[in-house]
Amino acid sequence: MRWLRLIALVPLAASLAGCNFVVLAPTGDIAAQQRDLLVVSTLLMLLIIIPVMALTVFFAWKYRASNTKATYEPEWSHSTQMELVIWSAPLLIIICLGALTWMGTHLLDPYRPLDRIAADTVVPAETKPLEVQVVALDWKWLFIYPEQGIATINELAVPVDRPIHFKITSSAVMNAFYVPTLAGMIYAMPGMQTQLHAVANSPVTSRGFSANYSGAGFSKMHFGFEATDEAAFASWIAKAKASTGALNRQAYLDIEKPSEAVPVTYFGTVDADLYDAILNMCVDPGKMCxxxxxxxxxxxxxxxxxxxxxxxxxxxxxxxxxxxxxxxxxxxxxxxxxxxxxxxxxxxxxxxxxxxPLKDPRPVTGVGLxxxxxxxxxxxxxxxxxxxxxxxxxxxxx
Known part of the structure; x- marks a missing residue:
């Protein structure tokens, strides 16, 4: 009967084969370094966790009540050798984790421009990063390409092996911009700008999403992400430029209104000052920035x-x-x-x-300056x- 229960669990284990471990199989160098940091940190902690779990089972089995051969020492209270093992091993693990975290925090700082495209390739001195301005809306994503003069809703495309500089803000509610195959997540907040530097090292078609709950349409707030070669990226830019849509202030005020499951939309022209107006919260006519x-x-x-x-x-x-x-x-x-x-x-x-009008326009007097x-x-x-x-x-x- 016991074996039948184990066999019945096999289909449940087989269902795990459909899982997509995208975080552990990224296509971008920054995401790969973050994956390595996660794996190494886990292995370092397992150096303590596995022996502790194994010794817990061993002690429970050896010193069980029915084992009369086990040594019984009710007066035992101290062992210098055991104290050294108990304290030195975790201390060494903590030192290693601290050093690893300190280096990773500085090397993987999202505001830090990239100095390498891959582990064996440095960024050429003449390379100019692709700038993408990201705006989190309710409940969709707006991407503005200032250099190319286009914008898209719910679709992000980048060329392979070219550094990307994201400038990220939000229209009203805090969100978190996250493309697992590219880099870690970073918050998008109204009236503030965060930054993210990343690079895609191989062609991929995946998706990004908001990793911070932001209301009723949060579950559908995702976008398509595509990393292509330069030729395919140029074709994508040409397709967007061919769109008759124009993203000016009035068009932005229209798309800013809450909506869910918005299809991919292209804008062939973009107001050059729109992103600054969004960041300074003054897209409305006449509003002070x-x-x-x-x-x-x-x-x-x-x-x-x-x-x-x-x-x-x-x-x-x-x-x-x-x-x-x-x-x-x-x-x-x-x-x-x-x-x-x-x-x-x-x-x-x-x-x-x-x-x-003011009831009394005369200056107010009182204590103080x-x-x-x-x-x-x-x-x-x-x-x-x-x-x-x-x-x-x-x-x-x-």
Whole structure:
């Protein structure tokens, strides 16, 4: 009966043959080095784990109650030789693991440009990495090729043996960009840019996906990955360029809206400044860019001139659908003031709703340092609701 049970388990073991151990069989040098680090670390730990498991079974068998020949020493308490073995072996393993981890952390730093294509091939001095800008959307992936002037949704293609430099960000929710055959995963976060350097060493067709849960459509948030030779990559670029789709700001605001299982889409032309606008979270018309806001903050801010610098959203985007206050207020954004001419074209005065004037525009007094005063020639009365479209004012400390 016991043998029949073992035979019944054979089909279950055979089903494991369908597993794809892609992490242990990568096609990229970075992923291969990460695989080696994983295998070596596991083997080093097994040097302790296997003897401990074997000795546990051995001691349980030798000192069982029915074995009257086993030595019985209830007063035994110490052995210097055993203490040396117990402490020295794990200590040596930890030292080896620490050294291995330290070297791997620096050599496989995703921000570190590649110095080799494979174990026996260095990167030629004249080689220029392929730059790919990656944007994680809900729930799809956008890839922009700035050098080639194209973009794709849910399809990534790279040439073999050419270093790749990924610049990665997200539209609204944190994700994790991961192509197991190419390199390890790295996070994609809104308003921030992470980087990844990698290379594909042989042609492969696989897929990448998000390794960080990001909502209802997470399970379908994957994309096709293809590494080809230079000729096939050039053909793929030509196919994308032949597309009539144009990826400008309005097109991006449309595809930014949450959607699932989006088919592969090509864009033959791309707005050259789109990725920077996505990274600075200012694709919406008239919205102040994150870089502009930080520059203004570094110079002391806009003071009272910024009171009326918030307007309701006129474009419904993925972030706008989640926006607004906790208790249901309308979503708003800070208006850009560093380029007043462009702002006037995007938001004419008639489109800016009236603002409630300040109840008391006089300076606030109290304990502490004096507030910044307006520059000469201006008064608090100049802070009209529409003053923001005339550009920023200079502030001086009193």
């Amino acid at each position: 994150q870089s502009e806001m930080m520059a203004l903050d570094a110079r002391g801010g806009l003071g009272l001139a910024s009171v009326n610098n918030v307007v309701p959203r006129t474009v419904v985007t993925a972030k706008a659908s989640r926006g607004g206050t906790v208790f249901g207020g309308a979503p708003t954004y800070v208006v850009g003031v560093c380029t007043p001419e462009e702002l006037a074209a995007l938001l004419p005065l008639t489109a800016v709703p009236a603002r409630t 004096p507030l910044p005063s307006l520059s000469s020639g201006e008064s608090p009365a100049d802070l009209s609701p529409n003053a923001l479209v005339r550009g920023p004012r200079r502030l001086s400390n009193s």
